[in-house]
Amino acid sequence: MDTPIISLRGIGRTYDMGTVAVEALRSVDLDVAPGEFVAIIGPSGSGKSTLMHIIGCLDRPTAGTYRLAGAPVEDLDDDGLARVRSRTIGFVFQSYNLLPRTSALDNVVAPLLYQGVKRSDRVRRARAALERLGLADRMGHEPSELSGGQQQRVAVARALVSDPALILADEPTGNLDQASGHDVLEVFRELNRSGRTIVLITHDQEVAEAATRQVHIRDGRLVA
Amino acid sequence: MSLVDLVRLAFSRLRTGRLRAALTMLGVIIGVASVVALVGVGQGTTSNITERLSSLGTNLLTISAAGAAGGAESTLTLGDAEALAGLDGIAGVAPESQAQAVVAADGETTTTSIIGTTEDYAAVRAFDVWQGTFLTDVAVERNLRVAVLGATTADDLGLDESSLGTEITIGGLPFKLIGILQPKGGATFADPDDQVMVPIGVVHKYLTGGDGVRTIGVSVAEQDQMTAVQSGITTLLRARHDLAAADDDDFSIFDQAQLLETASSISGTLTLLLGGIASISLVVGGIGIMNIMLVSVRERTREIGIRKAVGARGRDILLQFLIEALTLSGLGGILGVAVGLGVSALIARIGGISFAFSPTTLAVALLFSLAVGIVFGVWPARQAARLDPITALRYE
Ligand SMILES: Nc1ncnc2c1ncn2[C@@H]1O[C@H](COP(=O)(O)OP(=O)(O)O)[C@@H](O)[C@H]1O
Ligand SMILES: [Mg+2]
Numbered sequence: 001m002d003t004p005i006i007s008l009r010g011i012g013r014t015y016d017m018g019t020v021a022v023e024a025l026r027s028v029d030l031d032v033a034p035g036e037f038v039a040i041i042g043p044s045g046s047g048k049s050t051l052m053h054i055i056g057c058l059d060r061p062t063a064g065t066y067r068l069a070g071a072p073v074e075d076l077d078d079d080g081l082a083r084v085r086s087r088t089i090g091f092v093f094q095s096y097n098l099l100p101r102t103s104a105l106d107n108v109v110a111p112l113l114y115q116g117v118k119r120s121d122r123v124r125r126a127r128a129a130l131e132r133l134g135l136a137d138r139m140g141h142e143p144s145e146l147s148g149g150q151q152q153r154v155a156v157a158r159a160l161v162s163d164p165a166l167i168l169a170d171e172p173t174g175n176l177d178q179a180s181g182h183d184v185l186e187v188f189r190e191l192n193r194s195g196r197t198i199v200l201i202t203h204d205q206e207v208a209e210a211a212t213r214q215v216h217i218r219d220g221r222l223v224a
Numbered sequence: 225m226s227l228v229d230l231v232r233l234a235f236s237r238l239r240t241g242r243l244r245a246a247l248t249m250l251g252v253i254i255g256v257a258s259v260v261a262l263v264g265v266g267q268g269t270t271s272n273i274t275e276r277l278s279s280l281g282t283n284l285l286t287i288s289a290a291g292a293a294g295g296a297e298s299t300l301t302l303g304d305a306e307a308l309a310g311l312d313g314i315a316g317v318a319p320e321s322q323a324q325a326v327v328a329a330d331g332e333t334t335t336t337s338i339i340g341t342t343e344d345y346a347a348v349r350a351f352d353v354w355q356g357t358f359l360t361d362v363a364v365e366r367n368l369r370v371a372v373l374g375a376t377t378a379d380d381l382g383l384d385e386s387s388l389g390t391e392i393t394i395g396g397l398p399f400k401l402i403g404i405l406q407p408k409g410g411a412t413f414a415d416p417d418d419q420v421m422v423p424i425g426v427v428h429k430y431l432t433g434g435d436g437v438r439t440i441g442v443s444v445a446e447q448d449q450m451t452a453v454q455s456g457i458t459t460l461l462r463a464r465h466d467l468a469a470a471d472d473d474d475f476s477i478f479d480q481a482q483l484l485e486t487a488s489s490i491s492g493t494l495t496l497l498l499g500g501i502a503s504i505s506l507v508v509g510g511i512g513i514m515n516i517m518l519v520s521v522r523e524r525t526r527e528i529g530i531r532k533a534v535g536a537r538g539r540d541i542l543l544q545f546l547i548e549a550l551t552l553s554g555l556g557g558i559l560g561v562a563v564g565l566g567v568s569a570l571i572a573r574i575g576g577i578s579f580a581f582s583p584t585t586l587a588v589a590l591l592f593s594l595a596v597g598i599v600f601g602v603w604p605a606r607q608a609a610r611l612d613p614i615t616a617l618r619y620e
Contacts, residue, residue, distance in 0.1 A: 058532075058614050059613075097529075098530075099530055100527070110531065116225070
């Protein structure tokens with residue numbers, strides 16, 4: 001097996017709530033190889049989002065070590081984490097999280113802004129990503145002018161545009177009707193076929209079927 | 225992110241909230257406009273006074289008879305003027321008697337001041353001759369009926385260099401026109417160019433009917449002798465007028481230059497004060513920007529979270545909000561300068577005040593408004609930059 005792109009060892013995340021401490025994750029070990037499509041399945045409140053935030057370098061674990069593409073993440077400062085997110089990771093969220101009052105094109109351009117890509121290249125790449133998701137005729141539309149499925153496809157285009165090694169999706173179909181949900185999952189499958197590593201988080205076993213490997217999480221622990 | 229991208233982002237943001245942007249800028253617009261207008265008008269007034277100062281005549285003392293406005297009962301006499309000429313440190317003495325009369329030439333008439341004076345008048349009052357000559361000592365001594373016209377009067381009567389040597393009438397009497405003066409301009413008080421100068425004896429004989437002197441202009445040789453000469457004049461005139469030690473002076477000595485210098489420094493101080501007060505409104509405008517930026521950071525918490533998730537560093541967010549504040553204050557500054565210039569022009573036109581267009585003031589006002597943007601924008605921007613990405617993403 002290649003060096004795993006994600007390697008978690010003994011990861012814990014405790015939220016200090018003053019009087020009580022909430023242990024959202026306990027000693028999680030997980031390896032994800034390049035090119036895998038992994039689904040993390042668990043009921044609501046089991047720690048899925050917390051795990052994704054740590055994998056996505058949006059949050060830091062309170063215990064354990066995390067190597068991303070072989071490099072330890074603990075040593076990075078906030079700017080270092082931002083750089084990792086910018087270069088290596090693309091996010092898709094349940095609630096789309098598009099920039100409001102901003103066209104689909106500008107939404108997809110956003111990650112490239114922070115990579116310092118030239119303006120003409122930014123637009124070209126964002127157009128290509130939107131076209132790939134079948135949104136060629138919606139580039140000038142703002143999120144409020146798009147259906148849920150279209151918004152989520154814009155979000156996927158945004159996650160793709162910087163050509164990241166890893167795509168993290170947290171309940172990407174949670175807000176979608178069955179047909180649009182299917183479309184989005186089909187997009188993930190196709191992305192994976194073309195070699196991209198994907199970690200998909202869901203509470204829905206049916207959605208998880210789209211992945212090539214399934215990992216279950218319960219009360220902050222991975223279960224067999 | 226490059227500066228161009230940041231500015232572009234800021235502008236697209238302002239476009240989506242035009243009304244709010246406009247209202248936020250209003251504070252800065254008003255602040256900058258009032259600085260530009262008030263300082264402009266203030267500096268205009270100051271420079272007006274300064275201009276007037278130099279056209280008065282150098283080291284000029286004006287002695288006026290107490291009480292009477294001139295004519296027969298005046299306490300000053302031609303004899304006083306002659307005696308003053310003998311004092312140390314005096315460069316020129318010009319007694320003046322004044323009357324109003326109708327001046328006519330070639331069918332044109334105007335009513336103006338007739339100044340009876342001597343050949344020293346031009347030097348004492350800092351007039352230059354444009355055409356012909358000024359009153360000569362011979363003309364003054366022999367009371368010749370010759371006249372020199374101020375520029376405005378000559379203009380009113382339609383006279384120019386070709387008219388020299390022709391006859392004009394003053395109060396119905398014929399005079400020979402021998403000279404026309406250069407205009408002094410600066411018509412803040414009475415127009416110094418609207419007057420006719422004739423030998424003093426002629427005014428006494430035909431117009432005022434007495435030998436009283438209304439004022440005596442004295443030009444002092446050296447600036448630093450002004451005070452000494454002033455007390456020399458007082459001593460001499462008191463002696464000549466047989467005043468007892470307990471009596472008040474029956475004349476007054478007036479240092480116009482000093483008065484105007486005081487006026488000019490007061491007006492300068494006033495300008496500073498007005499500018500200062502106006503700057504306070506600019507600061508208030510800045511607080512308005514800060515207020516809106518803080519609200520904006522709250523409203524856009526989720527946007528900040530999204531941007532961080534897609535790779536923005538704290539610095540990128542800081543700059544984004546800072547540039548937004550700067551765009552608001554900078555645009556406000558530019559509009560404020562435009563409004564300020566418009567208002568000054570209006571004040572100048574309505575109030576007849578001249579206003580000084582000073583590039584320094586404009587530059588300072590603009591820089592100041594940008595500084596306001598930075599000072600009041602940096603705190604909200606730091607708040608935004610420090611947000612934790614997950615907290616920001618979860619924010620509803
Ligand atoms: N910021 C937080 N502060 C305190 N507790 C939190 C926070 N985020 C998550 N939790 C807790 O951690 C647990 C796991 O949450 P989460 O990862 O969101 O679960 P999931 O995504 O599987 O529904 C929950 O019990 C939740 O209440
Ligand atoms: Mg969740």
